[in-house]
Amino acid sequence: MTRKLQKETDITFHIRRYNPDVDDKPHWQKFIVHVEPGMTVLDGLHQIRETQDASLSMRYSCRMGVCGSCGMLLNGRPALACNTQIFDIASKALTVASLPNFDIVKDLVPDLTPLFSKHISTYPYIVRDDADEMLNPTGEFFQSPDELTEYLQFTYCIKCGLCMAACPTMATDPNYLGPQPLAQSYRYTKDTRDDGFNLRKKVVGGSHGAFRCHYAGECSNVCPKGVDPARAIQLMKRELVLDYLKLRKHRTKSAILGKPEGVKRRPEIPEAPCFTKE
Amino acid sequence: MRETKLWTWHIFTGIVILVLLGIHMITMHLDGILGWFNPAGGEAIDWANIVARAKLLIIAILYIVLLAAALYHGLYGFRTILFELGPRQGIQKFINVLFWILGICLFVFGTWAALKFYIIAHAG
Numbered sequence: 001m002t003r004k005l006q007k008e009t010d011i012t013f014h015i016r017r018y019n020p021d022v023d024d025k026p027h028w029q030k031f032i033v034h035v036e037p038g039m040t041v042l043d044g045l046h047q048i049r050e051t052q053d054a055s056l057s058m059r060y061s062c063r064m065g066v067c068g069s070c071g072m073l074l075n076g077r078p079a080l081a082c083n084t085q086i087f088d089i090a091s092k093a094l095t096v097a098s099l100p101n102f103d104i105v106k107d108l109v110p111d112l113t114p115l116f117s118k119h120i121s122t123y124p125y126i127v128r129d130d131a132d133e134m135l136n137p138t139g140e141f142f143q144s145p146d147e148l149t150e151y152l153q154f155t156y157c158i159k160c161g162l163c164m165a166a167c168p169t170m171a172t173d174p175n176y177l178g179p180q181p182l183a184q185s186y187r188y189t190k191d192t193r194d195d196g197f198n199l200r201k202k203v204v205g206g207s208h209g210a211f212r213c214h215y216a217g218e219c220s221n222v223c224p225k226g227v228d229p230a231r232a233i234q235l236m237k238r239e240l241v242l243d244y245l246k247l248r249k250h251r252t253k254s255a256i257l258g259k260p261e262g263v264k265r266r267p268e269i270p271e272a273p274c275f276t277k278e
Numbered sequence: 279m280r281e282t283k284l285w286t287w288h289i290f291t292g293i294v295i296l297v298l299l300g301i302h303m304i305t306m307h308l309d310g311i312l313g314w315f316n317p318a319g320g321e322a323i324d325w326a327n328i329v330a331r332a333k334l335l336i337i338a339i340l341y342i343v344l345l346a347a348a349l350y351h352g353l354y355g356f357r358t359i360l361f362e363l364g365p366r367q368g369i370q371k372f373i374n375v376l377f378w379i380l381g382i383c384l385f386v387f388g389t390w391a392a393l394k395f396y397i398i399a400h401a402g
Contacts, residue, residue, distance in 0.1 A: 169362070172362050172363065172364045173361070173362070173364055174364075201279065201282070202279065205279045205280075205281055205282040206279075206280075206281060207280070207281055207370075209281060211281045211282070211284075211285045212361075237285065240279075240282040240285075241282060241285065241286045241289070243282070244279070244282045244283060244286050245286065
């Protein structure tokens with residue numbers, strides 16, 4: 001894609017401000033930012049903080065679209081501020097607001113607590129029937145490249161919350177699990193090392209689970225990592241229906257491969273730490 | 279898991295409706311070509327054909343099955359739309375109970391009508 005050559009110019013940032021200690025409701029504030037080609041929205045917000053208003057609050061960390069901290073509503077579309085070039089979405093004015101479907105901590109900082117609590121409720125980790133093997137492993141669990149491919153794209157989720165902000169069902173049902181937790185429940189269900197489907201199906205097949213999704217598909221459109229949560233939800237529905245009809249295939253459990261023989265740990269690499277949780 | 283059960287039946291009734299409405303369309307609109315359930319010949323809506331179809335037990339059964347499928351499918355869809363408005367838990371329960379009662383009442387009434395149609399056709 002050829003990007004249009006842009007000259008440096010002034011762009012008006014309309015930022016939705018909200019301080020719960022002072023304000024009754026959010027309000028808009030204008031800032032003029034001198035933008036140069038290559039500047040991201042996060043760069044623009046930094047410039048505002050450094051030169052105009054140090055009280056502007058935002059959350060960010062890696063600045064390279066990896067940590068998922070700087071999710072915001074940019075010109076009405078959820079996006080990562082660090083991953084969005086200003087000139088790609090604005091030529092004169094740009095609106096910046098906190099992510100919808102989440103409470104606001106302050107200014108551009110959404111409260112992502114519901115995302116994480118819903119995420120945890122879907123058992124987003126490998127659940128095994130053989131607890132002994134988990135605690136005292138005798139080898140590695142085998143998984144073929146084809147088996148990995150079945151869920152690989154869903155592992156790229158960075159939990160930024162953009163999909164949850166874009167979801168129209170989330171807007172009407174705050175208890176709806178949402179695209180991120182549902183996609184992760186599918187990711188672990190399809191993992192051949194996992195035995196946790198019977199636990200997860202009680203949550204994702206519930207009244208606020210996968211069947212509330214209308215397949216609007218906005219979650220997949222806004223994902224900055226190219227994950228397709230809408231697809232994961234439909235595939236999860238299929239798993240649930242097949243399970244109800246007793247047609248779900250019982251897959252072969254991952255074989256446990258023996259530990260590698262004839263190799264020694266290099267002396268400069270320390271021993272793995274002990275379990276912190278029994 | 280209750281939602282899984284309801285959703286599965288929603289899909290199943292959708293398929294049933296598709297098949298039965300397909301039969302209806304074929305009977306009504308391909309009468310000149312296939313002539314299904316039109317023993318008297320001519321138009322599908324001719325009186326003689328209507329009476330002949332009404333005398334068939336399979337037609338009465340198909341009416342009843344279509345009624346059950348359409349009621350379930352439609353009411354489940356309507357329930358989904360209402361739940362989208364974000365009603366409280368108590369109101370959701372009320373909608374569930376109301377729709378079950380409404381569905382059963384309409385099914386009983388429709389079944390009575392279909393059987394009556396069949397009986398009258400045989401008597402007359």
